[in-house]
Amino acid sequence: MKFGLRHIRYFIAVAEELHFRRAAERLGVAQPALSRAIQYLERELEVTLFVRSKREVQITRAGETFLKSCRGVVNSIGHAVETTRMVHSGEMGxxxxxxxxxxxxxxxxxxxxxxxxxxxxxxxxxxxxxxxxxxxxxxxxxxxxxxxxxxxxxxxxxxxxxxxxxxxxxxxxxxxxxxxxxxxxxxxxxxxxxxxxxxxxxxxxxxxxxxxxxxxxxxxxxxxxxxxxxxxxxxxxxxxxxxxxxxxxxxxxxxxxxxxxxxxxxxxxxxxxxxxxxxxxxxxxxxxxxxxxxxxxxxxxxxxxx
Amino acid sequence: MKFGLRHIRYFIAVAEELHFRRAAERLGVAQPALSRAIQYLERELEVTLFVRSKREVQITRAGETFLKSCRGVVNSIGHAVETTRMVHSGEMGxxxxxxxxxxxxxxxxxxxxxxxxxxxxxxxxxxxxxxxxxxxxxxxxxxxxxxxxxxxxxxxxxxxxxxxxxxxxxxxxxxxxxxxxxxxxxxxxxxxxxxxxxxxxxxxxxxxxxxxxxxxxxxxxxxxxxxxxxxxxxxxxxxxxxxxxxxxxxxxxxxxxxxxxxxxxxxxxxxxxxxxxxxxxxxxxxxxxxxxxxxxxxxxxxxxxx
DNA sequence: ATTTCATAATGCTTTTCCGGCATCAATTAG
DNA sequence: CTAATTGATGCCGGAAAAGCATTATGAAAT
Missing domain, CATH: 3.40.190.290 (D-Maltodextrin-Binding Protein; domain 2)
Incomplete structure (x- = not known):
């Protein structure tokens, strides 16, 4: 697991857009950065997440299951931050x-x-x-x-x-x-x-x-x-x-x-x-x-x- | 949420050791890097996670709740990678x-x-x-x-x-x-x-x-x-x-x-x-x-x- | 068949981020 | 009072990530 939350967020964007340029726009980064990040992620996972066929991007089954997990991860992080802040303020505890x-x-x-x-x-x-x-x-x-x-x-x-x-x-x-x-x-x-x-x-x-x-x-x-x-x-x-x-x-x-x-x-x-x-x-x-x-x-x- | 998995892993180490130097050794990094990473995390969260009192490090309540969530996050990421690899290999699907x-x-x-x-x-x-x-x-x-x-x-x-x-x-x-x-x-x-x-x-x-x-x-x-x-x-x-x-x-x-x-x-x-x-x-x-x-x-x- | 267009990948440069070393400040132990 | 330990800070170097320009490829239009 040598990837970061950045890779996860990038992956989710590409998986949802199924289009590198649009996903890059949505993320506010340039397209090459996104391409490389996904390549890195695939190398780390040793899993093909997308099939790029020059005119369309397809997500693989493995990519789909990874997507579900990634959505869960970002949700739990958001929830964690929220809860932690509430405990900090005393609102919860x-x-x-x-x-x-x-x-x-x-x-x-x-x-x-x-x-x-x-x-x-x-x-x-x-x-x-x-x-x-x-x-x-x-x-x-x-x-x-x-x-x-x-x-x-x-x-x-x-x-x-x-x-x-x-x-x-x-x-x-x-x-x-x-x-x-x-x-x-x-x-x-x-x-x-x-x-x-x-x-x-x-x-x-x-x-x-x-x-x-x-x-x-x-x-x-x-x-x-x-x-x-x-x-x-x-x-x-x-x-x-x-x-x-x-x-x-x-x-x-x-x-x-x-x-x-x-x-x-x-x-x-x-x-x-x-x-x-x-x-x-x-x-x-x-x-x-x-x-x-x-x-x-x-x-x-x-x-x-x- | 502008922090990464690195911060989460560092946080868990410090929370478990309650000691920056030992946590840094365990992570294989120098102590200043760790101090700064935790500081950054606290600034991003706007939450005090530890009380440093020059001879001991105490975790706050907010820190404890964040720790629980962080453990959950690293577990789900590990599980996600495992499952994704299994789907990729065909073992699961x-x-x-x-x-x-x-x-x-x-x-x-x-x-x-x-x-x-x-x-x-x-x-x-x-x-x-x-x-x-x-x-x-x-x-x-x-x-x-x-x-x-x-x-x-x-x-x-x-x-x-x-x-x-x-x-x-x-x-x-x-x-x-x-x-x-x-x-x-x-x-x-x-x-x-x-x-x-x-x-x-x-x-x-x-x-x-x-x-x-x-x-x-x-x-x-x-x-x-x-x-x-x-x-x-x-x-x-x-x-x-x-x-x-x-x-x-x-x-x-x-x-x-x-x-x-x-x-x-x-x-x-x-x-x-x-x-x-x-x-x-x-x-x-x-x-x-x-x-x-x-x-x-x-x-x-x-x-x-x- | 050829041209045009769109897309993702690649090469190269710049910027940002992160870690390490040295040091400081503060507290405790003897 | 001194020595030792701990976490924080300043500075520097290196690695990683992003941007720009370009390429390669495939599809659609002519």
Missing amino acids: SLRIGYTDMAIAGQLPTLLKEFQEQRPNIVLRPHHDVTVTQLKKLDEGELDIGFVTGPISRTGYEQCPIQSENFVCIVYESHPLAGRNSIRLEELAHEDFVHGSSKDWEQFYSYLFPLCRRSGFVPNIVQEAFNSAGILGLVACGMGVTILTDSVSNSISSGLVAIPIEDVTEQLQTVAFWKVGAEDGAMDLFVEFLQQHDVHRFPADTPKTY | SLRIGYTDMAIAGQLPTLLKEFQEQRPNIVLRPHHDVTVTQLKKLDEGELDIGFVTGPISRTGYEQCPIQSENFVCIVYESHPLAGRNSIRLEELAHEDFVHGSSKDWEQFYSYLFPLCRRSGFVPNIVQEAFNSAGILGLVACGMGVTILTDSVSNSISSGLVAIPIEDVTEQLQTVAFWKVGAEDGAMDLFVEFLQQHDVHRFPADTPKTY
């Missing part, structure tokens, strides 16, 4: 999106739905993961953007606030505190706590534990679960109480009660988090979309670092 | 084959089956047509080869004998001649004849009528049909007698009787007939095959012309 329990229980579904309507040619691929796993996958390029518990400061990354939620205490309905409209955090000092597994939920508790310490206690952990559904389940079994956030408590099952915590004004932030300079049009569009929807301004006075 | 009633009732099915086994990649497309129609279609390039009643002499064409058959008289079973082991042609002088339609069966009767004239009569045609099945049907109805050939009479229905004609030693030839210089490998192979199977040598002393 795919995004691997990580999300936490809090994100998926909150704003994320609405955001994704709205973006999908704006950009129907971008495929969204959401994956559930806790914050630390998402950060690892972002590092390794397995995710394009994560919706994680934040804020997080890390060089080479950017973030955008998505939602802020209050902490709420969740107890089973026969618990002594179940009837209360609100509680103070220190009232939980001697309760048994159900917990997210310490490794996975590291980020969440890095925000919650300082609050407990301020209220003068360290939570007494009696059970661990892997996700919020598991935690709620264990609470419903009467194994202890837990602290989660508004969005998750919106969907608690019967048998559980969510109680606001009076003396905790701090909120748990969920942020979108992504690597800068990924050179991906779809990402750019998605980030732009998120920043336009940034209703909850990022509080500059709480620069917690990871 | 298709043949449009015409046949008469006599041919299909005789040797042709066996011939086609045997050839098909030898060359499974050649598609055989048989079409039923009388001789004159086949000749017209051969002229117009609608057929590649015809199995016709011959011999035929026509410039630009060649032929090869396929079979020679005796003429036989066919009568309905209550006909006075039905009991005979053989007859002489002149005994049919005053019979009613069923005929192939004069236009379509022109070629057949150009061989038969001279024999009748030699025996001193012109057949008295009372009915015409379009093909041998129709003729046999009319004979079975008692509308007259007819003269056909061995092969056709082998498959006559009950109610009909085939009687040899003593004084007619002339045979009806079926020949393969094709245009010379068609520049088609499959045709060449088929013709070669037919000539090897030429058991019935062409009788040089009966040069009847069309």
Whole structure:
């Protein structure tokens, strides 16, 4: 295969015109150049493509099959260029999106739905993961953007606030505190706590534990679960109480009660988090979309670092 | 699209190595040439394909989609060359084959089956047509080869004998001649004849009528049909007698009787007939095959012309 | 039969393109 | 800070492709 796309284009012209001079005109080259190009092609292929009989040009069977293939090739190249340009501009592409329990229980579904309507040619691929796993996958390029518990400061990354939620205490309905409209955090000092597994939920508790310490206690952990559904389940079994956030408590099952915590004004932030300079049009569009929807301004006075 | 296959091949190498120097080695060119080719490609596409960060080369999403397409393109080109060469050599292709009633009732099915086994990649497309129609279609390039009643002499064409058959008289079973082991042609002088339609069966009767004239009569045609099945049907109805050939009479229905004609030693030839210089490998192979199977040598002393 | 016309092929020259060498700039490793 | 590696750039030479002019050939017209 020592010929080029030029030979293919020339061949198609001759095959369609069955006339070297006309084909040369159509291509905007001189007739001898065309003759030689076709000769070269035939020599490379070791195949007679045309029968030149001084008054007419006939295409051979082999030429006809080559013509079909050539049309296919130029079409796929055209299509390739078009698609590549669309992916470059972001108009087309795919995004691997990580999300936490809090994100998926909150704003994320609405955001994704709205973006999908704006950009129907971008495929969204959401994956559930806790914050630390998402950060690892972002590092390794397995995710394009994560919706994680934040804020997080890390060089080479950017973030955008998505939602802020209050902490709420969740107890089973026969618990002594179940009837209360609100509680103070220190009232939980001697309760048994159900917990997210310490490794996975590291980020969440890095925000919650300082609050407990301020209220003068360290939570007494009696059970661990892997996700919020598991935690709620264990609470419903009467194994202890837990602290989660508004969005998750919106969907608690019967048998559980969510109680606001009076003396905790701090909120748990969920942020979108992504690597800068990924050179991906779809990402750019998605980030732009998120920043336009940034209703909850990022509080500059709480620069917690990871 | 002002780039060539060279750019595509270079791009694939860089995309696979993610390293300009190594890719250049693999391609057998110097690194600067490669850098420039990729730059040119990116300028033509108006798309960033790689992110060069002085210690590593990353491919962009757009680059990845372009890579997939490029792999497809080089594959289809390789496949195109292969297929084209096969068609050129004749190993692959298709043949449009015409046949008469006599041919299909005789040797042709066996011939086609045997050839098909030898060359499974050649598609055989048989079409039923009388001789004159086949000749017209051969002229117009609608057929590649015809199995016709011959011999035929026509410039630009060649032929090869396929079979020679005796003429036989066919009568309905209550006909006075039905009991005979053989007859002489002149005994049919005053019979009613069923005929192939004069236009379509022109070629057949150009061989038969001279024999009748030699025996001193012109057949008295009372009915015409379009093909041998129709003729046999009319004979079975008692509308007259007819003269056909061995092969056709082998498959006559009950109610009909085939009687040899003593004084007619002339045979009806079926020949393969094709245009010379068609520049088609499959045709060449088929013709070669037919000539090897030429058991019935062409009788040089009966040069009847069309 | 001869002339004329049209077509594709060929010879030669010019232009363009592409590759190689040397070098530069930038980043990383020690 | 130095050395080494990597991709980009400048410049030059050679090969490839195009253009122009011409030829050879076959068909149509006279």
